[in-house]
Amino acid sequence: MSRALGAENYPFVAVSHPISSATKDELKIQAGNALQEGINFLLKSERSTET
16 A cells, blocks of 8 residues: 555554454454554654654
């Protein structure tokens, strides 16, 4: 998707599917993992722009 939109190196978080059959506990784990991955992207991006 990012390549099609002209942002090939744009970081993104992927969540396993199907989510419709996941339990609430499984969804909480997936959400926590996705959140941590997103935070890591932001922190890495912030460090790469520091001078």
